[in-house]
Amino acid sequence: MDEHVSERLTRLVAGHGLKRRNAADLDGVGSEPPGEADWLLLRSRLLSARLTGLAVAASAEGILSLTQSQEAELLEQQRTRMARVLVLERTLLTVTAELERAAIPVLALKGSSFAHTAYPDPSWRDFDDVDVLVPTNDFARAGRVLVEAGCNATTVAPRPGFVERFGKAGVFRKDVFEIDLHRTLMLGPYSIWVDAERLFAERSTFPLGGRIISCLSPEHRFIHACMHSILGANPPLLLPLRDAAEIERAGDIDMDALARDARAWRVESVIALAAQEVRERLDIEPGPILGAFDTVRPSRLERKAVRAYLEVGHSGGRTSSSMIRVLPGVRPKLAYLRAIVLPDEDFLVRHTGGSGSKWRGYARRWRQLFRTFRNRRRGV
Amino acid sequence: MSDRSRYARAPAVLWRRVGNEILVLAPEAPSPSSLSPAAAIVWDELETPSRLDEMTDSLASAFDRDPSDMRADLEGILRELERSGMVVVEESVEASGG
Numbered sequence: 001m002d003e004h005v006s007e008r009l010t011r012l013v014a015g016h017g018l019k020r021r022n023a024a025d026l027d028g029v030g031s032e033p034p035g036e037a038d039w040l041l042l043r044s045r046l047l048s049a050r051l052t053g054l055a056v057a058a059s060a061e062g063i064l065s066l067t068q069s070q071e072a073e074l075l076e077q078q079r080t081r082m083a084r085v086l087v088l089e090r091t092l093l094t095v096t097a098e099l100e101r102a103a104i105p106v107l108a109l110k111g112s113s114f115a116h117t118a119y120p121d122p123s124w125r126d127f128d129d130v131d132v133l134v135p136t137n138d139f140a141r142a143g144r145v146l147v148e149a150g151c152n153a154t155t156v157a158p159r160p161g162f163v164e165r166f167g168k169a170g171v172f173r174k175d176v177f178e179i180d181l182h183r184t185l186m187l188g189p190y191s192i193w194v195d196a197e198r199l200f201a202e203r204s205t206f207p208l209g210g211r212i213i214s215c216l217s218p219e220h221r222f223i224h225a226c227m228h229s230i231l232g233a234n235p236p237l238l239l240p241l242r243d244a245a246e247i248e249r250a251g252d253i254d255m256d257a258l259a260r261d262a263r264a265w266r267v268e269s270v271i272a273l274a275a276q277e278v279r280e281r282l283d284i285e286p287g288p289i290l291g292a293f294d295t296v297r298p299s300r301l302e303r304k305a306v307r308a309y310l311e312v313g314h315s316g317g318r319t320s321s322s323m324i325r326v327l328p329g330v331r332p333k334l335a336y337l338r339a340i341v342l343p344d345e346d347f348l349v350r351h352t353g354g355s356g357s358k359w360r361g362y363a364r365r366w367r368q369l370f371r372t373f374r375n376r377r378r379g380v
Numbered sequence: 381m382s383d384r385s386r387y388a389r390a391p392a393v394l395w396r397r398v399g400n401e402i403l404v405l406a407p408e409a410p411s412p413s414s415l416s417p418a419a420a421i422v423w424d425e426l427e428t429p430s431r432l433d434e435m436t437d438s439l440a441s442a443f444d445r446d447p448s449d450m451r452a453d454l455e456g457i458l459r460e461l462e463r464s465g466m467v468v469v470e471e472s473v474e475a476s477g478g
Contacts, residue, residue, distance in 0.1 A: 056398070056399060060399070075398060075399045075401075078398050078399070079398045079401070079403065079414075082396040082398050082403050082412075083403060083411070083412040085396065086394045086395070086396060086403065086404075086405040086412045087405065087411070087412065089394050089405075090394060090405060090407075121397065122396065123396045123397050123398065207391070208394070209391070209392050209393070209394050209407070210390075210391035210392035
């Protein structure tokens with residue numbers, strides 16, 4: 001089995017249908033069906049990268065050669081994924097209806113909104129949960145609405161009100177599905193820099209299941225996709241990179257509005273990094289919008305913040321220290337620090353293990369924080 | 381079935397294409413299901429709402445079939461899709477062919 005074969009085939013699939021750069025390492029890739037061992041690895045990679053729909057399209061167009069049985073397995077995998085996606089879309093309809101009934105403005109994020117607004121065929125965009133954004137002022141009430149609608153809250157905040165002040169989202173479960181209730185797009189400094197009010201003021205919509213669902217504007221969808229791809233994981237995941245390329249291809253972006261918010265929210269370097277990753281990992285020539293950010297010169301603060309997200313194996317601890325740096329005023333910094341250093345017992349139990357006394361829990365927590373801080377200073 | 385009726389995909393139905401298959405989830409259905417191959421062809425034809433005679437002509441020509449046979453088959457499929465809530469019928473106020 002050759003891991004490189006399945007890795008290259010996955011990249012070929014991830015860039016399918018977009019303008020290729022024809023990188024030498026993808027020459028001839030996909031012209032012959034993979035052997036059995038490579039196929040098993042490829043199938044697993046496609047599933048975990050949520051690229052089965054693009055693989056079906058690449059196979060139908062002869063870009064990805066498969067044997068008959070491999071093709072049948074791929075279709076079966078895609079059928080299972082899309083059945084799940086349809087039930088998630090029904091969950092999105094229920095969740096948005098419940099929140100709107102409570103007069104809480106709500107925007108659909110990622111998944112269904114990207115599938116229906118950016119991709120030429122929504123079956124190319126797989127997703128695994130429901131993401132919605134509500135205003136910070138309504139966040140706690142929105143959580144109660146979801147619980148009343150039969151969802152279970154699965155996250156515990158370090159202190160009451162922490163997520164509303166400093167966090168990104170609360171996680172809920174309905175049946176076997178996860179619902180992420182966001183109040184902002186990213187954890188850490190970007191939770192402060194991104195103007196969530198503007199996200200609501202410039203919202204867009206798409207039809208789903210006989211209803212009109214609100215979502216981010218094309219410019220904000222593009223920024224979110226770039227942030228998710230670059231700041232969400234290192235190395236970046238292929239699907240969010242594809243999202244950024246697809247949102248640009250959909251052709252609805254107002255460059256002036258994008259440039260204005262990218263500068264104000266300090267995401268120019270994030271978009272530049274997304275352009276670079278689209279080029280290198282998807283083997284796609286970035287479009288003029290992604291490419292326009294190639295030459296940006298980010299500020300020192302922006303560079304430091306982005307680096308905290310990019311550090312290999314980055315954790316909440318690393319974005320936490322950036323967060324302290326960018327929080328405006330002494331009182332918010334102290335409140336944040338207090339929540340991180342002296343969280344509630346429920347949080348301690350969840351995050352450091354349930355055994356021993358409260359003070360043992362704190363000791364474990366402080367050791368974790370110390371290790372993170374020390375590694376950061378050493379540049380580990 | 382009236383020639384003036386216009387058939388359309390029910391807006392509340394969620395769906396995805398999987399290869400040549402159409403996977404659908406109607407509002408009251410417990411779980412997604414696949415349309416039959418013939419119903420999937422009709423579903424594709426309903427990308428824009430259409431009258432029975434328009435679909436008959438289009439599909440009879442595409443599949444090189446006798447229009448009256450095609451019409452009979454289509455009526456059966458549309459009736460089934462309508463019964464299961466996948467398709468809605470809009471009574472057209474325009475005169476047929478107008």
